[in-house]
Amino acid sequence: MGRLLWVAWTALWGCSCAWLRGALAKTVHGGFSSAAAKAGAGQVVAQFQFHGDCALLYVRISNVATAVEKEARLHLFQAQEWLRLQESPQDYSCTEKLSEAQLTLNMNFTEQNLTVSQVPYPVTWYVFYVDKFTCAENYENADSEDVQFEMVLLNPDAEGNPLDHFSAGESGLHEFFFLLVLAYFVAACIYAQSLWQTMKKGGPMHTVLKVLSTVLLLQAASAFANYVHFSRYSKNGVGSPFMGSLAEFCDIVSQMQMLYLLLSLCMGWTVGRMKKSQSKPLQWDSTPTSTAIAVIVVVTQSILLIWEQFEDTNHHSYHSHQNLAGGLLIGSRICLALSLGCGLYQIIRIERSTLKREFYITFTKGCILWFLCHPGFVTVSLMFRDYQREKIITIGVILCQLFSIVLLYQLFVSHSLYWEVSSLSSVTLPLTVASGHKSRHHF
Template sequence: MFWLLLALRILAGVSECQGKTVRGIFSSERAKEEKGQHLTSFWFYGEPTLIQYKLNATVTSDGRLYLYREDDWRDAADKLTCFDKISAARLSFELVSAEANFTFSSVSPDLWHVVYAELSTCQTGSFVGQPNTIQYQLRLFNPDREGNPFDHFSTGEGGLLLFYQFVVLVYFILTCIYGPQLWQTISKEGPMYLVLKLLTLATSLQFSASLFNMLHYQRYSKDGEGSPFFLNLSEMLEVLSALVMLYMLLNVAMGWTLAGSKATKLSNLKNNPIVTIVVLGLGAVQAVLALWEQFQSSEHQTYHAHRSAVGLSLVVLRLVLALVFGGAIYQTMSKERSSLRRDFYLSFFKSCLLWFLSYPVIVVIAYLFPGHLRNKIVTSGVVICESLAVVLLYKLFLSRSLYWEVSALSALSLPLRMDRSFNKKNYS
């Protein structure tokens, strides 16, 4: 069921409107029922900002586009009549031809809502002539660096393409430098190789998610639509990466690979039903909540806790996972007599705490900033913190460290050490 939901979410994204080239149908009936048909929303900032529309036919009635700022839109939602609602709009534009441009200015970063309504229908409650059912295309632009309205990115998305390009570049460089030595370490099947395999799998999924996000925003910068398939695929990979990390962290927290050579076999994990139930149960809840939140919204983002109650529940879930992890670490450490192993678990706990708490903490911090910055702060902050946590775990597992000292097969030698300066040193 879980995999079916993920597949449906990816396929559903292929046909959905995305970003700020928006397509749909002007419907007189919907405009009447909803007291204005909501088309899209966009963070405008600067002068001039531009809305460009294209219709497959001319509007036969007095249909208009109405623009509301976020505060105005919330106030308008409480209006009892359609006329009062459209009267609350800051701007309105007539749809007098099949194609036209509208320019205006937004002196501060504001979320604007674009609504279609017909004045005569609002006033009389009945249609004047034939109801409109017209296909439309809207393109929304902010001014670029030269002051021309050619930038598809809203103020809340500007800079994300550059960020993901940087992340992918860093992943590529680190893979070229440390990839061969890491593969050699895993191939020798030392005491930590299964942990490294799971950590590397989670990292690879995270890298793939960043790559698909970059490809989406690269296309988005050109056409304002991007690739819904890539964006939804990246979210699926994020969920899978989190499940693999959770599975590995909880098992290590409960003593896997530190209890003897028999414990290093992956098949023995089947004898630990607690971890399996926790990971599958909480992981499935996390995936369902993420998919539910995305189905509810037309704005698809990897990190979206600031947008809805369902998104905030993902933050609560991450805190629950942190408590489960902390409890597992505490129980394991309370049974440990070896001071070396207790020191290892303490170092391990600090690195993992960064991974578990980065999302909730950054979401809380983001609420201290204006709305147009929250998505960028959450997205970049979580990716950076989780990547840093992974680097710390690699350093702990790959160096001649506490983990190496307490592992069952520590007589073997490691081919790679990652010290504080991340210089490579070979051991004979």
């Protein structure tokens, strides 16, 4: 079931990711269109978070004569100013709205530069194409030739030169992913062999360890793909759209697999306790009810994620959830955390064994951390400025989810070794595998 779900997700998700990744490139190629500018009171070309004294916009056009004839120009608005104008469109005519632009560049040369003046803190700037037809009442030149262009948006680097393709909201992520990949590599060198030997033995925790290992490998692949993407991005402002999309795909698949695992475990334990059956192990993969619930929730989350991919044009792994789909995702994760937490609390409250109670308590911590870290960091990020939010959400969620996986690893590995020789393992340990029994669940 899980594999079929991932295949369906790949087909739908892949259609949107490649195009959206390209839309965020800080080296932008395209055509200035009079028709598009007329339809939207200005053609949106790019957005960027400039910072420093030497931030630069470079534009090169292919047909200067056409641009001069059209009186082509670029208008730059700060995000807050543009949103203010959008909130009350009836108060401003087209001409008045465009006159509010903080910066303007007339395109009458093949190559031109525009230095963006320093502001107290980085803000988002929108770049619009405008010409003499944009605010004209009668536009009859629908077949006019587009002006092909290349635009590069740059921030100052460490030496103050305008060579950095990263906006203020992305700066530092390249270094973070490098350190993350390095940490994964070092951890793999230290622990991979012993973990592999533990998994080869089989035992009561084999299925869980296998799933956790798959999730960890997918997260490591996502981090590496992001690092490669940002490495190329730092050189050309475009990066590698395929690697960027691959990073998101690996991350989302790991999210779905972890969600299915946690839901199956929690539902399996809860259903087993409701039946008051202590004569056999509480095996989550042998409970049809828990499997059905987990599949339904995972499918629902996948639909919301696909919806959000189409809604959020600022395409990156961890969204700030400012649209309806994002809000529903946040709400569903909070509801899942509360419902599973309540179910686990009921088990902990009636459990008499101290050892098993500690097992459930530690698992509950890892489970709650996984579900609430994203909503939590989205909420925390609202206290910071726009350019800081993506970094806070991305770094915070990745580290918290990694800590959650490590916590669950320690829990299941230690209990896998202990319960092999414990008299309790035959009847009470969650996810134990009775003698002669093979797990029927495959990933």
